[in-house]
Amino acid sequence: MSKILHRDLKTTPIIIESSSGNYLYAKHPTNPDTPQQQLFDAIGGAAVISVGHNNDEVNQAVIDQLQKVAYIHSGTFTTSISEELATELLENYKSEKLAKVYFANSGSEANEAAIKLVMQYWYESGKGAKCHFISRKQSYHGNCLGGMSLSGHVARRKPYESLIDSSKFHHVSPCFEFRYKKSGQSSAEYVEGLLDELEEEILEIGPENVAAFFAETVVGATTGCVTAAKGYFKGVREICDKYDILLVLDEVMCGSGRTGTFFAWEQEGIVPDITTCGKAISSGASPLSCVVLTEKVLKGLTNGSNQFNCGHTYQSFALSCAAGKAVQKIVKRDGLLQNVTDVGEYLGQQLHDKVLSVFDIVIDVRGRGLFWAIEFGKSKTTNEPFDESDNVASKITDICMNHGVSIYPCKGTVDGFKGDHVIIAPSFTVTKQDIDLIVDAVVKSIQEFIDIVA
Ligand SMILES: Cc1ncc(COP(=O)(O)O)c(C=O)c1O
Incomplete structure (x- = not known):
């Protein structure tokens, strides 16, 4: 067990051994002989990474x-x-x-x-x-x-x-x-x-x-x-x-x-x-x-x-x-602010077309540049948040991690306690292909969450 006073005392976070560009390389928690899991970092920690990880x-x-x-x-x-x-x-x-x-x-x-x-x-x-x-x-x-x-x-x-x-x-x-x-x-x-x-x-x-x-x-x-x-x-x-x-x-x-x-x-x-x-x-x-x-x-x-x-x-x-x-x-x-605007617009469009218009539990997508959130609720007709104990954002984030993409779960969207959203805020260097990879994983994760809950 880790000797660090981590944020959650019940679990030890995933150990990351190295990083490069958009990717984090995670160590297997129990078996060191297992190849490191490659994770696409679609959140850059917490909107931190701007020119990729481990930039030479x-x-x-x-x-x-x-x-x-x-x-x-x-x-x-x-x-x-x-x-x-x-x-x-x-x-x-x-x-x-x-x-x-x-x-x-x-x-x-x-x-x-x-x-x-x-x-x-x-x-x-x-x-x-x-x-x-x-x-x-x-x-x-x-x-x-x-x-x-x-x-x-x-x-x-x-x-x-x-x-x-x-x-x-x-x-x-x-x-x-x-x-x-x-x-x-x-x-x-x-x-x-x-x-x-x-x-x-x-x-x-x-x-x-x-x-x-x-x-x-x-x-x-x-x-x-x-x-x-x-x-x-x-x-x-x-x-x-x-x-x-x-x-x-x-x-x-x-x-x-x-x-x-x-x-x-x-x-x-x-x-x-x-x-x-x-x-x-x-x-x-x-x-x-x-x-x-x-x-x-x-x-x-x-x-x-x-x-x-x-x-x-x-x-x-x-x-x-x-x-x-x-x-x-x-x-x-490298004109990265223009890339943030252009690729950010594409990200917003993809989230509207492939996430907001598809899933009833996605009640809003919003953002600007490379800073986007997906808000979840019981249904679009009521916008009612899920129960706090359902931990919807965390569960979807965990599933997304299994699909090889790291996003950021947040709770309390509505009033500090109720409400769930996830944030996507990748490096300013991402391409439209990278966005396709992120959105694809997010779509699969939401669908999988719905399949498990339903
Ligand atoms: C808007 C805002 N202000 C302040 C902070 C605190 O920054 P730090 O965690 O680097 O102390 C954060 C962190 O997420 C933030 O989002």
Whole structure:
């Protein structure tokens, strides 16, 4: 039995011995003489892999950096590689508005740093009363306590609820048309209702007390690749401007190119004050996340203490920055964002034609770029979720694994407890043939699940 405190204490996860491109090679759990099982990684861990597993160029960049300098303390020193990557990331969106990048290691760290940046911005601006945060129900912003307080995912928060200061962290409805738009309501009316709710929440707390609104531009694991209704983020931006509130978009899962533009917000026609990124930015070669801030936020600090009080030992870690820089080089040189858009469109079409239109238990498919979810329910006529104990998403994922394809199961789609979906988010390098292989395995798995249950 493993000595690691794994997520599920009852089982040891499958051991992966090696990886290459789209494939993971798994060791047989009991018989080492059995050939390794080859698994197509259609989820890249959790939407992490962007230029394939074990990419030679990325590996070489990390090795080269390791042979120059791996670690420095960012309080005293910096490295050329981290400076170069910061410049390159800001150039992804050609606007004077983006000013600086802060590098951390995980999405959770990036969101904690974003919370601190918001707090420091208001403190330095002489508006220290602004210390209330509004985020959305059915959201996830990380596993550290700040991010967990922002997160509206009730099941994940539950054990820590007594530590969360709910007088400072407020949650409004998510923008989730499929589940929450009333019948007969237009998209525009639905958005108007959500914006009214946000404005009412701000007025109730008092705009002089509200520091920031946090949201995932495209919602990730909690509700499954949910894009916002048209006009929602423009409306949110206007409200934040009206009441002098910072807008922070969490793009840890949906950003760094996953939806076809480096920042997912580019497709919403707005620029947030702060963005957090992670996952795909370094394709899993070394942990990297970042916080990107605008000129306005930077000025808040430079007009004050001229410091950002959020040091980490492994901040701006050179090896991770080397991985990130190599990934960005490949993404640009090989036109991978265009591939994400083109092949992503094909994936969406295939899921509509071969999955949504075929199975009654598939009640929705949705997504953007290479970030798609399939939601399951008892039937299309009611959209009623399966019972929690049925573990539908997990069972379908397990069957899919037997068909040689790894996808990502999620629970709680409807309200944090009920509802099932799976996510497909392969490497930006996938081809249409790869998509055919993924969709074929998914179709077989859903059919097999139906055959077993029926
Ligand atoms: C939207 C979002 N924010 C934050 C996080 C936390 O990132 P990490 O697990 O790298 O700490 C995640 C992780 O899945 C995420 O999806």
